[in-house]
Amino acid sequence: MKIHNINKHLLVAFTLFATFTSCKPKNSSDTISSDAASKVYVAPGHYDEFYNFVSGGFSGQLSTYGLPSGRLLKVIPVFSVDPEKGYGYSEETKPMLNTSHGFIPWDDLHHVQLSKTNGDYDGKWVFGNANNTPRVARIDLKTFRTAEIIELPNSAGNHSSPFITENTEYVVAGTRFSVPPDNTIGDIPINTYKKNFKGTLSFISVKKDDGDMKIAFQIQCPGFNFDLSRAGKGVSHGWFFFSCYNTEQANTLLEVNASQKDKDFILAVNWKKAEEYLKAGKGKKQSVRYAHNKYSEKTHTATSEMMNEVIVLDSKELKDLCYFIPCPKSPHGCDVSPTGEYIVGSGKLAAVIPVFGYEKMLKAIQAKDYIGEFEGIPVLKYESVLYGEVKKPGLGPLHTEFDNKGNAYTSFFVSSEVVKWNIKDLKVLDRAPTYYSVGHLCVAGGDSKNPNGKYLVAYNKITKDRYLPTGPELSQSAQLYDISGDKMKLILDFPTIGEPHYAQIAPADLIKNNSTKFFKIDENTNKYVSKGESNTKVVRNGKEVHVYMTAIRSHFSPDNIEGIKMGDDVYFHVTNLEQDWDVPHGFGIKGAANAELLIMPGETQTLKWTPDRVGIVPIYCTDFCSALHQEMQGYVRVSPAGSNVPLTFSLGTNIPKPDAEK
Amino acid sequence: MKNKQIGNTARVILFFTGLLLIAVLFVPIWRIELNAPQYPEGLSMSIYANRIGGNVDIINGLNHYIGMRTIHDKDFPEFVIIPYIIYFFSFLFVLTAVVANKKLLYGLFILFVSFGIIAMADFWKWEYQYGHDLNPDAAIKVPGMSYQPPLIGYKQLLNFGAYSIPDIGGWIFIFVGIVLLVILFSQSRSNK
Numbered sequence: 001m002k003i004h005n006i007n008k009h010l011l012v013a014f015t016l017f018a019t020f021t022s023c024k025p026k027n028s029s030d031t032i033s034s035d036a037a038s039k040v041y042v043a044p045g046h047y048d049e050f051y052n053f054v055s056g057g058f059s060g061q062l063s064t065y066g067l068p069s070g071r072l073l074k075v076i077p078v079f080s081v082d083p084e085k086g087y088g089y090s091e092e093t094k095p096m097l098n099t100s101h102g103f104i105p106w107d108d109l110h111h112v113q114l115s116k117t118n119g120d121y122d123g124k125w126v127f128g129n130a131n132n133t134p135r136v137a138r139i140d141l142k143t144f145r146t147a148e149i150i151e152l153p154n155s156a157g158n159h160s161s162p163f164i165t166e167n168t169e170y171v172v173a174g175t176r177f178s179v180p181p182d183n184t185i186g187d188i189p190i191n192t193y194k195k196n197f198k199g200t201l202s203f204i205s206v207k208k209d210d211g212d213m214k215i216a217f218q219i220q221c222p223g224f225n226f227d228l229s230r231a232g233k234g235v236s237h238g239w240f241f242f243s244c245y246n247t248e249q250a251n252t253l254l255e256v257n258a259s260q261k262d263k264d265f266i267l268a269v270n271w272k273k274a275e276e277y278l279k280a281g282k283g284k285k286q287s288v289r290y291a292h293n294k295y296s297e298k299t300h301t302a303t304s305e306m307m308n309e310v311i312v313l314d315s316k317e318l319k320d321l322c323y324f325i326p327c328p329k330s331p332h333g334c335d336v337s338p339t340g341e342y343i344v345g346s347g348k349l350a351a352v353i354p355v356f357g358y359e360k361m362l363k364a365i366q367a368k369d370y371i372g373e374f375e376g377i378p379v380l381k382y383e384s385v386l387y388g389e390v391k392k393p394g395l396g397p398l399h400t401e402f403d404n405k406g407n408a409y410t411s412f413f414v415s416s417e418v419v420k421w422n423i424k425d426l427k428v429l430d431r432a433p434t435y436y437s438v439g440h441l442c443v444a445g446g447d448s449k450n451p452n453g454k455y456l457v458a459y460n461k462i463t464k465d466r467y468l469p470t471g472p473e474l475s476q477s478a479q480l481y482d483i484s485g486d487k488m489k490l491i492l493d494f495p496t497i498g499e500p501h502y503a504q505i506a507p508a509d510l511i512k513n514n515s516t517k518f519f520k521i522d523e524n525t526n527k528y529v530s531k532g533e534s535n536t537k538v539v540r541n542g543k544e545v546h547v548y549m550t551a552i553r554s555h556f557s558p559d560n561i562e563g564i565k566m567g568d569d570v571y572f573h574v575t576n577l578e579q580d581w582d583v584p585h586g587f588g589i590k591g592a593a594n595a596e597l598l599i600m601p602g603e604t605q606t607l608k609w610t611p612d613r614v615g616i617v618p619i620y621c622t623d624f625c626s627a628l629h630q631e632m633q634g635y636v637r638v639s640p641a642g643s644n645v646p647l648t649f650s651l652g653t654n655i656p657k658p659d660a661e662k
Numbered sequence: 663m664k665n666k667q668i669g670n671t672a673r674v675i676l677f678f679t680g681l682l683l684i685a686v687l688f689v690p691i692w693r694i695e696l697n698a699p700q701y702p703e704g705l706s707m708s709i710y711a712n713r714i715g716g717n718v719d720i721i722n723g724l725n726h727y728i729g730m731r732t733i734h735d736k737d738f739p740e741f742v743i744i745p746y747i748i749y750f751f752s753f754l755f756v757l758t759a760v761v762a763n764k765k766l767l768y769g770l771f772i773l774f775v776s777f778g779i780i781a782m783a784d785f786w787k788w789e790y791q792y793g794h795d796l797n798p799d800a801a802i803k804v805p806g807m808s809y810q811p812p813l814i815g816y817k818q819l820l821n822f823g824a825y826s827i828p829d830i831g832g833w834i835f836i837f838v839g840i841v842l843l844v845i846l847f848s849q850s851r852s853n854k
Contacts, residue, residue, distance in 0.1 A: 553726075
């Protein structure tokens with residue numbers, strides 16, 4: 001019967017529909033376990049268990065989050081100015097952003113590394129790289145402030161940086177762009193890349209006690225793009241591994257021209273050997289210019305020194321220094337397992353994840369198991385160095401970090417997932433989707449000798465529908481996974497500043513107790529400090545006026561200043577006299593083409609102000625400091641250039657004369 | 663027959679309590695603890711024999727709102743005298759132990775207790791002075807409000823809870839006083 005047939009057809013159609021809908025990938029809410037909220041809930045008044053230092057990408061800053069709550073604790077200004085904190089605006093901090101190109105107000109901070117002792121985080125410093133104008137910064141974890149920035153000569157786009165050796169002997173900086181060395185004439189045709197462009201790796205030594213950075217040496221390498229790197233550790237301590245792409249040496253349309261070869265390279269550098277060569281005087285002194293900037297917590301002032309020499313080791317001439325390991329298709333991450341035995345290469349366009357064995361590499365070097373040379377550097381045989389390949393891991397592998405149970409976690413940009421696999425048998429164990437397109441990932445202690453293995457954070461490039469829409473530009477996002485069990489569990493989304501690249505997760509106990517609460521006023525050696533209100537004054541020096549000012553709850557001293565004239569440059573040197581935790585004072589002045597000052601207790605900071613009109617100009621405290629914060633204000637009188645108003649300053653005494661009141 | 667000498671056990675105890683008094687020179691005698699919503703970690707002021715310790719600078723900073731005078735070591739002549747008094751008592755305890763004279767023991771007890779009473783009265787007087795002698799131009803003026811901390815115990819002063827208690831040195835004094843009292847009783851009983 002016809003009707004019967006129609007019913008039959010309908011039934012088939014419904015069955016098919018049902019099958020298709022059940023095949024449809026589950027939406028993300030299904031992947032959240034019911035206990036997720038309790039896992040990330042840190043009750044009011046309680047501390048998080050971990051600090052999460054997250055690169056701010058194109059914001060140029062470093063952000064600090066608490067985990068597992070994902071609460072933003074602080075944005076530390078590093079390579080970009082920060083008017084909120086006066087960073088790059090106050091006279092004291094301006095030298096921090098000085099370079100051989102002069103003052104630069106912005107950069108792009110990609111990668112973050114905590115200082116290490118014996119392969120584990122020691123909680124002293126965190127380093128960051130500037131990807132645009134090549135620099136490395138050291139941030140002091142006592143003050144959570146940028147303590148030092150060093151510029152890198154012979155470099156452009158400091159990308160494979162600031163990766164660190166297991167005792168913080170060196171922080172490295174490999175150039176992303178190869179360029180003609182600084183001491184050569186750069187005015188050459190771009191298409192002479194192969195002949196004239198070089199890739200430089202900088203090894204920055206870090207002093208054990210005070211963290212002072214110095215470019216110990218540079219290694220000149222073939223003109224490739226150096227992408228990422230990791231130091232050997234444990235057994236492989238003494239080696240450094242750099243991923244290279246564009247071994248085609250293209251100088252245009254890299255998208256196509258640098259994706260031609262089947263395999264690019266991971267460069268293995270024997271830095272212990274480099275030290276020997278350096279000692280033996282095999283380095284060549286090269287005349288260059290780069291800035292070295294340091295901030296002192298005693299003078300509360302940064303100084304910028306222009307350096308003019310580096311020592312360069314030539315990878316072409318010096319044998320046993322560098323080796324190339326072939327690695328499939330434009331490797332990005334090259335990550336070293338906790339024991340240092342395995343090096344994981346992640347070819348952005350590769351179908352497998354190759355895992356190289358350190359011992360196998362040594363054997364291949366010893367046996368001279370080469371397939372050729374590239375600009376004097378031996379190229380090892382892929383199969384001889386390979387420990388194994390992770391098959392069908394996903395699409396677009398980028399970065400790998402490790403847990404404490406012998407597992408690796410690799411981010412996949414194209415297939416938008418994190419994949420967990422076992423280092424020994426190379427079997428894929430679990431996959432977790434990310435929302436969306438994960439770039440970097442970070443496991444607590446995941447690049448150290450002893451990973452914690454409790455949490456993993458994925459840093460995603462695309463958020464689309466994850467948060468309330470905010471116009472064309474959307475927040476970037478971090479996603480927290482609980483990796484303590486067999487299956488990875490997504491437990492939290494939290495938005496991030498700028499664009500997060502690498503991050504580090506360290507136990508709070510390692511850092512929190514060393515935090516500076518305030519600076520001792522007795523130890524303040526700023527040139528313009530006023531140690532007490534009795535020392536405040538206003539001094540004219542030609543067209544320069546220096547105001548030695550103090551701030552204490554709830555007044556500035558002086559708070560009435562007269563005798564400033566048009567054409568003057570006025571420097572407000574404000575000392576915060578407070579000696580207690582969490583009592584900063586701010587300083588703002590109407591019409592100043594500058595930022596505010598935010599002055600920590602015991603500190604002196606200077607704001608330069610050039611009056612632009614005659615009149616009365618208010619000043620006030622910008623940081624709500626006390627019940628009488630709104631009373632913390634003052635006035636500056638600006639007179640015409642030729643005026644004979646005398647220079648006076650006072651606090652509480654500039655009151656109307658009695659007869660004037662009548 | 664009436665025994666005018668102190669027993670040997672008591673003498674030994676007197677000797678050592680005398681030495682113990684020296685320790686009071688190095689530890690805080692009294693403590694005023696302050697708690698407020700903004701100070702979850704608490705603030706405290708410690709009074710030593712010869713100086714004030716603790717968060718006195720922070721407390722001075724806060725007190726300017728209510729117009730209390732700032733507290734400085736040099737404002738207290740007691741800080742010059744008290745160390746000598748402690749040395750004196752220490753010497754007197756040892757002397758009493760050596761000489762073992764009961765009259766001396768009674769004298770020592772009277773002096774020691776008197777000192778305790780005078781010291782507490784003096785402390786109260788200072789507390790009263792700081793709590794009441796307020797700058798009339800102070801930013802915060804609460805009619806009828808004074809800011810005298812308690813002599814001993816707890817009192818709420820605006821947003822601060824003030825808790826005044828003996829510190830190590832104070833407890834040593836109290837301990838020594840009790841020991842002295844016990845010796846006095848035992849020795850006077852042995853008279854019979």
